[in-house]
Amino acid sequence: MLICDAAASLLKSAEKLYDSKEAERIVMIIFNDLFQIYQIKSKQEDSRLSPLVLNTIKQRIENHEPVQYITELAYFYKSSFFVNPHVLIPRPETEELVDYIIQNFDNNSNLKVLDIGTGSGCIAISIQLLKDKWKVMASDVSKEALEVARYNAEHNQVDIEFVCNDILDENAWNELPKKLDIIVSNPPYIPFEEKKHMSLNVLNWEPELALFAEPNSLLFYDKIADFAWLYLNQNGSLIFEINEFQAEATYSLIKEKGFSSVEILKDIFGKYRMLMAKK
Numbered sequence: 001m002l003i004c005d006a007a008a009s010l011l012k013s014a015e016k017l018y019d020s021k022e023a024e025r026i027v028m029i030i031f032n033d034l035f036q037i038y039q040i041k042s043k044q045e046d047s048r049l050s051p052l053v054l055n056t057i058k059q060r061i062e063n064h065e066p067v068q069y070i071t072e073l074a075y076f077y078k079s080s081f082f083v084n085p086h087v088l089i090p091r092p093e094t095e096e097l098v099d100y101i102i103q104n105f106d107n108n109s110n111l112k113v114l115d116i117g118t119g120s121g122c123i124a125i126s127i128q129l130l131k132d133k134w135k136v137m138a139s140d141v142s143k144e145a146l147e148v149a150r151y152n153a154e155h156n157q158v159d160i161e162f163v164c165n166d167i168l169d170e171n172a173w174n175e176l177p178k179k180l181d182i183i184v185s186n187p188p189y190i191p192f193e194e195k196k197h198m199s200l201n202v203l204n205w206e207p208e209l210a211l212f213a214e215p216n217s218l219l220f221y222d223k224i225a226d227f228a229w230l231y232l233n234q235n236g237s238l239i240f241e242i243n244e245f246q247a248e249a250t251y252s253l254i255k256e257k258g259f260s261s262v263e264i265l266k267d268i269f270g271k272y273r274m275l276m277a278k279k
């Protein structure tokens, strides 16, 4: 099939589920990242694509599969990451969390950083890439996610220590690094009752373990704050991505734990998305 016809056919499939701008973006990503075809050419100078390959991709799109799982590639901050359905697809708002850390802490001090719930490793790896004097470590409860994170660290040529650990289990906290200067986390924070409002490309494809916090959406903030209180150095920083609808409650929780300089910041879309605090 000619490439321009293939693109038109893929666009039709994507438009069944997405608005026309998003559908166009998906088709561009498929052609760029999967087929390495950077220009959809005119009919005269067109080359060809196997209809079998094209039909498989169409089915995957129509099955609500996120384009990043189809291409196995996500771009985050200044790097690219392998992704599969064991890890959350890195989000733009999380790039702002990383940017905050990059802009506000000096590379020359040998800081020790732990990223809790690392998933694809996007936060830890992006930080380590730009702060080469720091020691960045990362944990996750999912062995499969850690496999992806390890692959991404290798692919991005950074040396990060990964630990398989359940942060909700206080008895396992001794497995994690201590005397930390920064603890950063984008933990699961969606309450189960929000499921009914979520789109199928998230619900059917991204890992439940990465999304939902039960019995309450502040569960992880509560536990991670307790862990941080024990294992952060004095004046160390606790940095969270937060649920925009739980900003006030998260702020109060962290204040009540005894942290100082608690601050909530908005993302570029004007949503309360980040919390910073000092021990």
Ligand SMILES: C[S@@+](CC[C@H](N)C(=O)[O-])C[C@H]1O[C@@H](n2cnc3c(N)ncnc32)[C@H](O)[C@@H]1O
Residues within 6 Å of the ligand: 087, 088, 089, 090, 091, 094, 116, 117, 118, 119, 120, 121, 122, 123, 139, 140, 141, 142, 145, 165, 166, 167, 168, 186, 187, 188, 189, 209, 210, 211
């Ligand atoms: C919202 S995702 C964040 C992933 C990645 N840091 C990012 O920002 O794209 C939350 C991560 O927490 C992990 N997780 C869930 N429960 C956990 C637990 N009890 N202990 C440690 N990590 C957990 C999930 O496997 C998932 O990778």
